[in-house]
Amino acid sequence: xxxxxxxxxxxxxxxxxxxxxxxxxxxxxxxxxxxxxxxxxxxxxxxxxxxxxxxxxxxxxxxxxxxxxxxxxxxxxxxxxxxxxxxxxxxxxxxxxxxxxxxxxxxxxxxxxxxxxxxxxxxxxxxxxxxxxxxxxxx
Amino acid sequence: xxxxxxxxxxxxxxxxxxxxxxxxxxxxxxxxxxxxxxxxxxxxxxxxxxxxxxxxxxxxxxxxxxxxxxxxxxxxxxxxxxxxxxxxxxxxxxxxxxxxxxxxxxxxxxxxxxxxxxxxxxxxxxxxxxxxxxxxxxxxxxxxxxxxxxxxxxxxxxxxxxxxxxxxxxxxxxxxxxxxxxxxxxxxxxxxxxxxxxxxxxxxxxxxxxxxxxxxxxxxxxxxxx
Numbered sequence: 001x002x003x004x005x006x007x008x009x010x011x012x013x014x015x016x017x018x019x020x021x022x023x024x025x026x027x028x029x030x031x032x033x034x035x036x037x038x039x040x041x042x043x044x045x046x047x048x049x050x051x052x053x054x055x056x057x058x059x060x061x062x063x064x065x066x067x068x069x070x071x072x073x074x075x076x077x078x079x080x081x082x083x084x085x086x087x088x089x090x091x092x093x094x095x096x097x098x099x100x101x102x103x104x105x106x107x108x109x110x111x112x113x114x115x116x117x118x119x120x121x122x123x124x125x126x127x128x129x130x131x132x133x134x135x136x137x138x139x
Numbered sequence: 140x141x142x143x144x145x146x147x148x149x150x151x152x153x154x155x156x157x158x159x160x161x162x163x164x165x166x167x168x169x170x171x172x173x174x175x176x177x178x179x180x181x182x183x184x185x186x187x188x189x190x191x192x193x194x195x196x197x198x199x200x201x202x203x204x205x206x207x208x209x210x211x212x213x214x215x216x217x218x219x220x221x222x223x224x225x226x227x228x229x230x231x232x233x234x235x236x237x238x239x240x241x242x243x244x245x246x247x248x249x250x251x252x253x254x255x256x257x258x259x260x261x262x263x264x265x266x267x268x269x270x271x272x273x274x275x276x277x278x279x280x281x282x283x284x285x286x287x288x289x290x291x292x293x294x295x296x297x298x299x300x301x302x303x304x305x306x307x308x309x310x311x312x313x314x315x316x317x318x319x320x321x322x323x324x325x326x327x328x329x330x331x332x333x334x335x336x337x338x339x340x341x342x343x344x345x346x347x348x349x350x351x352x353x354x355x356x357x358x359x360x361x362x363x364x365x
Contacts, residue, residue: 011238011270019156026150033145040156047269047299083334094298094332104331108302114156123148 012052015114016060023119027065032121035066039119044092045078045112074117080106160274163242167249167277175364177259177356180276182300183284184293185266188310188343190218192284192352193261195343197225199353204258204360209248211240211265218263228252239270242277259356272299279363280305287314291321294328301329306337306355313342 019040027035042048050073057071077090082098083106089098097104155161171178181189193208200206207228210218219231230248232240245262252260262278264271283304285293288311294301301307307329309322326338337355341348 011273014237014239014241015156015273018159022152022154022156022158026152030148030150032148036147045299045302047273083331094302095295116152116154116156118149118151118153120147120149122145125144125146 010052010056012048013056013060015048016053016056019057019116020060020064020066022116023069024065026119027121030121030123032065032123034122035069035119036122037070037072037120038066039072039074039117041074041076041113041115041117043076043078043111043113043115045094045108046114048114050075069119076111076115078111079109081109082106157273157275160242163246164275164277167242167246168279170249171254171260171277171279172364174255174257175360176254176257177280177360177363178262178276178278179259179356179359180262180264180271180278180281181284182264182268182271182281182304183266183286183310184268184289187266187284187286187289189263189266189284190221191343192308192310192341193222193263194225195346195349196261196353196356197222197227199349200259200356201226204356205256207252207254207257207260208263209240209245209252209260210263211244213238213265228257234265238265238267239274240264240276241274245276258360268293268297268300272303280359282306282308284308284310285325286311287318287320291324291328294325294332298332301336302332304333304336305359306339308352309338309340311342311344312340312347313345 023035023038042050053073054071061067061069077092080089080091082089082101082103084103085098085101087098087100095104098106183189197206208222209230210222211232211234212218213234216231219229222229230251232244232248262276281304283300285307309325322340329336329338339348339351341352
């Protein structure tokens with residue numbers, strides 16, 4: 001895969017490729033001709049740097065069905081369950097303090113994932129919505 | 140085909156971006172659980188002593204367990220050559236541009252090991268404290284190493300690997316007498332990320348802490364396949 005050789009030592013690039021693969025698969029399922037918009041939720045407890053992700057996406061999308069797509073990244077705060085007082089609270093990094101008892105961190109309930117939230121695609125008119133396209137040979 | 144022939148369609152996906160990796164990781168885990176082969180993913184910065192710890196582990200467990208190793212590096216087969224001299228089956232993955240191992244690479248590497256005859260396989264991940272934390276390799280247990288010369292603050296700076304690990308091995312503790320490094324502080328930081336993490340201070344050079352580490356591997360084998 002030629003696109004793989006671009007950004008060395010940056011895991012955002014391999015994640016951007018996975019994003020394109022997942023989105024292309026969905027586009028093929030519904031018989032879309034292109035993907036125009038992708039919304040990605042990046043949890044603040046992940047290792048992903050949004051700026052790097054955006055940059056990697058611009059390269060990863062080349063030659064794919066998402067070639068002209070815009071990527072919107074939404075940062076998702078971390079939801080903790082406090083280790084000490086068991087109260088739920090939100091924070092922006094893994095060492096956030098519980099506002100109720102002041103102790104550091106907690107079990108991460110959400111904000112530790114990368115979620116493809118929704119995508120917008122171009123489909124041919126008159127094609128019944130949700131119709132499954134023929135499986136492509138490389139799918 | 141004109142613009143008028145097309146329309147926009149929105150789809151709510153709510154899909155984990157790492158879904159494909161997770162599926163392969165699950166397959167790996169199931170396969171190794173069937174053959175009762177313990178899989179341990181070892182993460183650390185470059186130079187914190189993964190290969191040295193593995194060499195010492197292979198020597199110590201040689202009589203007791205059949206172990207294999209998968210080694211990930213961006214370039215060279217140096218670690219592979221070192222581990223080969225320990226007389227254990229080893230597979231090198233040269234990732235080229237990738238800063239981490241992914242489940243698909245590990246699955247391929249496992250095909251080159253006599254998995255059914257092995258009691259444990261250690262994955263020496265690419266030396267990097269950040270990226271590997273994001274990728275499940277199907278391991279039963281995850282270990283992060285932090286060497287004394289790196290300093291305590293690495294837990295604060297790169298918390299992800301520590302948060303997701305079952306054990307933290309503080310390595311090169313024979314250097315404690317020369318350096319300012321507070322093991323207690325590292326424990327506090329790591330426990331605030333993950334209260335259940337096991338912390339072991341090891342020197343593969345002097346042998347300190349090795350018996351505790353080996354005992355943990357034995358315990359994990361029981362825990363994973365009971």
